[in-house]
Every structure is written in C-alpha cells, then in structure tokens.
Amino acid sequence: MTVHTTVPNLPVVDIGRFHEGPEERAKFIDELRDILHDHGFFYLTGHGVDPDLISEVVATAKKFFALPLDEKLKIEMIRSPHFRGYNRAGSEHTRGEKDWREQLDINTEGEAVANVPEDQPWLHLRGPNQWPDQALPELKPLLLAYQAEVTRIGIDVLKAIAVTLGQPEDVFAPIYEPSPSQLLKIIRYPGRDAADSDQGVGAHKDGGFVTVLLQDTVPGLRVRTEEGEWIEAPPVPGTFVINTGELLELATNGFVRADVHDVVVPPAGVERFSVAFFLGARYDATIPVIDLPEELQRKERGISVDPLNPIFREVGINHLKSRLRSHPDVAEAHHAPLVEKLFGKAG
Numbered sequence: 001m002t003v004h005t006t007v008p009n010l011p012v013v014d015i016g017r018f019h020e021g022p023e024e025r026a027k028f029i030d031e032l033r034d035i036l037h038d039h040g041f042f043y044l045t046g047h048g049v050d051p052d053l054i055s056e057v058v059a060t061a062k063k064f065f066a067l068p069l070d071e072k073l074k075i076e077m078i079r080s081p082h083f084r085g086y087n088r089a090g091s092e093h094t095r096g097e098k099d100w101r102e103q104l105d106i107n108t109e110g111e112a113v114a115n116v117p118e119d120q121p122w123l124h125l126r127g128p129n130q131w132p133d134q135a136l137p138e139l140k141p142l143l144l145a146y147q148a149e150v151t152r153i154g155i156d157v158l159k160a161i162a163v164t165l166g167q168p169e170d171v172f173a174p175i176y177e178p179s180p181s182q183l184l185k186i187i188r189y190p191g192r193d194a195a196d197s198d199q200g201v202g203a204h205k206d207g208g209f210v211t212v213l214l215q216d217t218v219p220g221l222r223v224r225t226e227e228g229e230w231i232e233a234p235p236v237p238g239t240f241v242i243n244t245g246e247l248l249e250l251a252t253n254g255f256v257r258a259d260v261h262d263v264v265v266p267p268a269g270v271e272r273f274s275v276a277f278f279l280g281a282r283y284d285a286t287i288p289v290i291d292l293p294e295e296l297q298r299k300e301r302g303i304s305v306d307p308l309n310p311i312f313r314e315v316g317i318n319h320l321k322s323r324l325r326s327h328p329d330v331a332e333a334h335h336a337p338l339v340e341k342l343f344g345k346a347g
C-alpha cells in the first residue's frame with residue numbers, strides 16, 4: 001500500500017485506498033481533501049489500468065505521429081465541424097499564442113446532429129471521430145479501449161472527491177450521467193529548434209472535472225502553485241497525473257484548486273509524448289454550487305475569473321467557446337456565423 005508521499009514536488013495518491021475498509025478509506029479521504037485544497041494536482045497509483053494497454057497506446061501513438069504528413073492530413077481537424085482529428089504543430093492556440101505540438105483529438109463516438117437548434121449550439125460538438133483507418137487501423141480500438149479505462153478512473157477519482165467534500169459519492173452523477181464528455185488527445189511535442197517560442201502549451205487551467213494525463217518519458221509539464229512558484233511534474237512510471245479542472249473549482253466556490261499549468265517544449269533533438277484525457281460533464285448540464293460543510297466553507301477561496309477566458313456555469317457553451325478559440329481555422333471553416341454571434345466580429 002502506498003502511503004501519501006511526495007515525488008518529487010507533488011503528492012502521490014493511491015486510489016486503491018478508497019476501496020479499502022472504513023478506517024483506511026477515512027484516512028485516505030482526509031489526505032485527499034488537503035491535496036485538493038492545496039494543489040488540485042497529484043500522481044495517481046492503484047488505478048488498475050493494464051500496463052500493457054498503456055504501453056500499447058504510447059507505442060501506437062508514436063507510430064501515428066511517424067506516419068507521412070499526407071496520411072495525417074487526411075484526418076486533419078479542419079475537415080471536422082465537431083473538432084475531431086489531427087492538428088499540426090502551431091495550429092492550436094492558448095490565449096492567442098501558438099502551441100508547439102501536434103496532436104490527434106478524439107471524443108465520444110457519435111452521430112452528427114442534423115439540425116442544430118440555435119439555443120443548443122454545443123450540439124455541433126457531437127459527431128464521429130476521424131481515424132487513420134487505412135494507415136493505422138489498430139489506433140481506433142486501442143484508443144477507444146483506453147478512453148473507457150480513463151473514464152472509469154476519472155469517475156472513481158470524482159467519487160472520492162465528492163466524499164472529501166462531505167457529499168454522497170454520486171453527487172455529480174446528475175451532470176455526467178449517462179454520458180460525460182470524454183475528450184482524449186494523443187500529443188507530440190517536437191524539439192525546440194523548429195519553434196520560435198518554447199510554448200508547448202501555454203499556461204492554462206483545464207475546464208472539466210478532472211484530467212487524467214499519461215506522460216511518456218520526457219519531462220516538460222509545470223504547475224503553478226498558489227504562491228506563484230512553478231514546479232515541475234516529471235513523468236513517474238506507472239502513474240497518471242490527475243488535475244482538477246475549473247468545473248470543480250466553480251462547484252466548490254474555490255475550495256478545490258484548479259492549478260494553472262503549462263508544457264515547455266523539449267530541447268532540440270528530443271520529442272515528448274503524452275496522452276491527455278479530459279473528463280467533463282454533459283454538454284447540456286449546468287454546474288451546481290455544492291453546499292460544503294461549514295469547516296470547508298471557511299476555506300473557500302471564491303472564484304477568480306480570467307477575463308481572457310471567462311468561465312460559465314453552462315458546460316456546453318463554455319466548452320464550445322473554448323474549442324472555437326483554440327482552433328480558429330476550424331471555427332472559420334465551419335462556424336463563422338456562430339463565432340460572430342458568440343464573440344462579435346473580432347472573433
């Protein structure tokens with residue numbers, strides 16, 4: 001059994017303890033509560049994901065990025081009004097700056113909605129994924145199996161979080177059942193010499209419940225503490241990095257932290273791979289305010305709204321805006337009227 005240790009700067013949480021006897025579970029919950037309040041970032045062990053699945057996902061992701069560019073461009077995101085598919089380095093933006101990473105985004109497999117009603121624009125996000133069916137057919141079943149596993153872990157962690165907040169473990173179920181949002185990205189950060197900046201991905205908070213991040217072997221992820229200090233969160237074999245998103249910060253009036261983080265591009269000649277999974281609420285959900293026990297309420301920080309990236313309680317519109325901002329090319333190609341409506345002419 002892993003006790004709460006620090007490797008090297010962030011805590012390690014063994015989620016297996018959540019499923020042990022009442023005494024161990026209670027100790028675990030007390031520790032997790034402090035971690036969520038202090039950081040919202042930790043390493044997860046005891047998750048039960050098959051190590052063979054993890055290594056196959058990483059190996060196959062590397063094969064995908066090694067495909068000829070024209071194969072990858074066959075499933076470029078600009079072909080998808082639902083923001084699914086491949087992006088070249090430099091095509092995604094965080095706070096208006098280019099991120100230097102290439103990636104494949106998938107989300108819940110689904111059908112496109114034929115006539116999206118004006119008052120539910122987030123239904124544009126539903127639709128099929130794009131897969132390299134000919135060039136790398138094994139990617140689809142692997143990533144879908146992995147997506148199911150990280151969804152399971154994310155929900156398990158979310159249940160533990162609910163208990164730390166003095167709530168029943170299914171307190172968030174009404175906003176994620178029967179189908180949470182499940183954005184999964186395989187990511188490659190090329191070495192620095194190709195770039196004019198070291199922004200792998202710019203400083204940001206994640207938006208949803210929790211992120212389940214798999215890092216291969218190269219460091220680069222950094223987390224900003226409450227005091228404004230940047231600490232490194234290097235890969236630790238056998239773990240995932242879990243971080244809580246703005247949804248939980250909002251639901252707990254800032255009791256739970258959603259830490260700002262970024263990724264620094266690796267040095268020339270080195271490439272970094274990661275697989276990020278963002279578990280979120282249903283797009284038609286509204287984020288509730290959880291009535292915390294009094295001793296936790298005293299530690300609420302309130303919500304700080306970043307004017308460049310405002311947060312909203314309506315999950316779908318919030319997510320749609322974030323996708324439109326991050327992918328201006330897709331926005332222009334498929335959603336110009338919507339961009340004008342949501343952001344005005346400046347986009």
Ligand SMILES: O=C(O)CCC(=O)C(=O)O
Nearest residue numbers: 187201206221263274276
């Ligand atoms: O690639 C990573 O390690 C983290 C990426 C990240 O923070 C994100 O995509 O939101």
Ligand SMILES: [Fe+2]
Nearest residue numbers: 204205206261
């Ligand atoms: Fe992130």
